[in-house]
Amino acid sequence: MKTYTASIIVSLRRAILDVQGKAVENALHSLHMQGMANVRIGKHIELDVLAPDIDTARSTVEEACAKLLANPVMEDVRIDIAEKAVGASA
Amino acid sequence: MKTYTASIIVSLRRAILDVQGKAVENALHSLHMQGMANVRIGKHIELDVLAPDIDTARSTVEEACAKLLANPVMEDVRIDIAEKAVGASA
Numbered sequence A, B: 001m002k003t004y005t006a007s008i009i010v011s012l013r014r015a016i017l018d019v020q021g022k023a024v025e026n027a028l029h030s031l032h033m034q035g036m037a038n039v040r041i042g043k044h045i046e047l048d049v050l051a052p053d054i055d056t057a058r059s060t061v062e063e064a065c066a067k068l069l070a071n072p073v074m075e076d077v078r079i080d081i082a083e084k085a086v087g088a089s090a
Helices: A019-030 A054-069 B019-030 B054-069
Strands: A002-012 A036-051 A075-083 B002-012 B036-051 B075-083
Touching: A002 A054, A002 B036, A019 A036, A019 B036, A019 B054, A036 A054, A036 B002, A036 B019, A054 A075, A054 B019, B002 B054, B019 B036, B036 B054, B054 B075
Parallel strands: none
Antiparallel strands: A002 A036, A002 A075, A036 B036, B002 B036, B002 B075
């Protein structure tokens, strides 16, 4: 068994209005930071997963996303998996 | 002026207890998904920035992070900037 690190980005689908992003965009403009647009806010989830190989690790993480971490109706998920570097901080 | 897309990940520093991550980890274990650990939850922010070059775009985004998007005392920020693909959806 090896330890893999998964980096998951859960973001609202493009078609859905992101009110939080809109609020942040307005706040940026209030701070005189113009030139920024289309702010979208999502979640970033990082976790370690113990699996025999990278494909099993990916399918475990996909199952976790489908069951708990994301709403497949409203949200898109991007998953990056890499073997955990030896000596990396836990 | 060109349009760049910035992808920003704001996460709690390693030394700080991530209670939200801990709760998600416990929920995963309750769903009989063992083998997952060290869950950390952060924010993912995506925005378009108008700038003459990529260095100016990066410094604008760094300023936005310092002023509004992140708490530099408790959070780490990772910024990826790329030129926006022509024809990409807004």
